[in-house]
Amino acid sequence: MLTLFSSKERLPANDLVPGSAMHPGELLKDELEAREMKQIELAKALGIAKNIMSELIGGKRNITPELAVRLEDALGIKAGFWMKYQVAYEIDKIRVKNKKAMEKADIPTKTKVQMASI
Helix, strand or coil, X not given: CCCCCCCCCCCCHHXXXXXXXXXHHHHHHHHHHHCCCCXXXXXXXXXXXXXXXXXXXXXXXXXXXXXXXXXXXXXXXXXXXXXXXXXXXXXXXXXXXXXXXXXXXXXXXXXXXXXXCC
C-alpha cells in the first residue's frame, strides 16, 4: 500500500496555516443555538450589556479571563477551554497574516511532501 506520509513523517502542526481564523464568538453562537438560548439571556447571566454580547458573537470583542470564568459559571464549559480557543484564534490570525505577507512578497513557504517507502 502506498501512502503519502509514514507514521514518522508527518507535517508538524506549526507548519499548517489555516485559510482563516475562527473567532471563539462563532463557537459561542453555535452553543447558544444548540441550547436554544437567546443572546440577551446569556448577556444577563454573564452580567454584561447586550451590545457587548453582540460584539463578542460578531468577533469584534475577545474573551477575557474574567469573561471565560463567567461563561464557565453560566454554561458549564471550562474557562480554560474558552481561553485556549481565544489564544488559538490569536495565533491563527498571526499565521494567516504572515502567510499573506510572504505570498505578497513572493517568498516561497516551506513544503514537506515526501513519499513514504513502500
